[in-house]
Amino acid sequence: MKKSSLHNTNFQHYIIVFVILCFLLPCSAVAKQTAVIKNIKLANTRDDLLTYFDVKQAFTERLNQAALNGIPTTFSFYITLYKTGGLWFDKKISNIQINSTLKYNPLKKEFSVLRPWKNETPVITPSFQKAKSLMTEIDNLNIIPLNQLVKGDKYQLRIKAKLDKVTLPLSLHTVLFFVSFWDFETNWYLINFTY
Template sequence: MFRPRSSSSAVLLLWLLLATAAMGAWAADAGRFAIRTVFTHIEGGVIYLNADVDYELSEIAREALTSGVELTIEIQIEVVRDRRLWLDRDVASLLQRYQLSYQPLSERFIVRNLNSGDQMSFAELPAALEHLGRVRNLPLIDDALLRPGKRYEIRMRAMLDTRDLAGPLRLISFFWGDWRLESEWFEWPLQI
């Protein structure tokens, strides 16, 4: 067994081990989710949402996906009434959920909309993530539910939902930062 000769050797050895571990963690692909653009439009009395989201899975999430683990991605959207002297009032909230899976026999990535049941398959993961990141004409709220002259704001974020992972993997994801993939809240005023 290796035993350092002095305490300075032990400190140097410990420092080298920590530096090596830190470099390995730094070099690992952590992934990220980011909302790039968002806009809304009104058609037939309904406010629709369009957004572009960049999804980059961490290396550990990609490995799990190609090993058969289904990943659930959520888009959380809130419509709030902006009140100056009080807390903002939630007017509506929407949770759009997608499941991303890999089928090894066909070598296809499947994107399933868990709200509607629609699904599409893709030969490559980047194409599946690009499709997942294009949110088009998502009905958000009926404009009759909004009071004219009041200020409203929309908030949106995308996240990897680790609650749907199998028990042991869910526990690991709680402690391992590479599983915590979520965008910042993207906020913008709603023009009525």
């Protein structure tokens, strides 16, 4: 009798491990899809240095599902400008962090994208595709006034994007324990240029 119940307990442990693996394997397969920064461009106005770039493969299937279920999604972008070519260390001359936040209202069937670095008011759209584009495309971002750059000096622009941790109500934390698999963080992308 004791042997049978011990065998049952071991069998239950195997089932629990199997169920956990079933949840983790699809998540790890999705996690292999790595977000990347593409189409980095530098431009300038008469007074300022600007940058443009896109983040590709940021929205995984699970992140799409979370957004469509009304869970707010925030991307953070880190843009740093260094003066290079010195004998010792690069000198940081500009350090910017911007955020974009996506929220879906299922009652109105519309998406709201807040980009405070671009505009104070959220952009409202019924199109999920347009909302995702607004989240992942950075344009006309002011990096530094041109009068702070020196003609002929070398500089390096570094860019990184990150999905901020999803904040859920406490009641959902136990149900959606795999939410950490939605996290992404790109590598640093570097652009070297001479002003």
